[in-house]
């Protein structure tokens with residue numbers, strides 16, 4: 001099974017009375033057990049494409065299957081369930097709730113699935129311990145550094161054991177060394193054959209962490225490389 005399989009994806013956005021096409025005929029398969037990076041200049045359509053692949057936006061044309069499930073046939077509420085149960089999200093700006101502790105923040109996907117907070121927080125704490133956050137579970141986000149907050153976001157993306165982890169510019173707010181540490185954790189996560197990690201970035205300092213790089217330009221996928229074969233930017 002592919003983690004994500006998409007064919008001939010197009011996306012139009014309304015602009016006044018008109019429509020503008022921002023994705024054109026995008027097709028690829030994202031493999032389990034790999035870190036795939038989607039790279040390209042600002043505005044080329046990376047966020048739009050991963051939003052479609054993770055069921056946040058609907059494609060204007062084309063087919064998407066996530067973890068063997070076709071999105072085309074799913075109703076909106078079924079896409080919400082798919083996202084909640086089978087996908088983990090990591091963003092540039094951590095998006096932690098300021099009044100909750102690190103463990104409680106990381107526990108949120110389990111709480112959303114109906115688990116009681118104390119039990120969910122214990123599971124979250126075990127994940128935090130495994131990614132260098134021992135003893136930090138009771139701290140509030142404002143007591144943590146940017147790199148530590150991103151680790152909490154990683155724990156939150158992992159806690160419900162999803163098959164697909166989607167990361168949008170995960171290192172953009174971090175200095176180079178902290179960004180590499182965070183990418184090292186994501187790299188380990190991607191080695192699990194039951195998972196795929198999809199990273200959108202234009203941070204060329206982290207391209208070497210990928211197994212595979214998909215290059216986008218002007219709404220099209222224009223290249224499919226191993227990282228050592230990708231020397232642009």
Ligand SMILES: Nc1ncnc2c1ncn2[C@@H]1O[C@H](COP(=O)(O)OP(=O)(O)OP(=O)(O)O)[C@@H](O)[C@H]1O
Nearest residue numbers: 013014022040041042043044045046047048049202
């Ligand atoms: N809701 C929307 N309505 C109209 N146009 C949009 C909308 N969302 C995105 N776009 C346009 O689609 C194009 C692709 O945007 P997108 O955010 O996917 O690019 P990106 O590669 O992720 O850029 P960045 O790296 O800056 O985040 C851009 O021209 C953007 O202005």
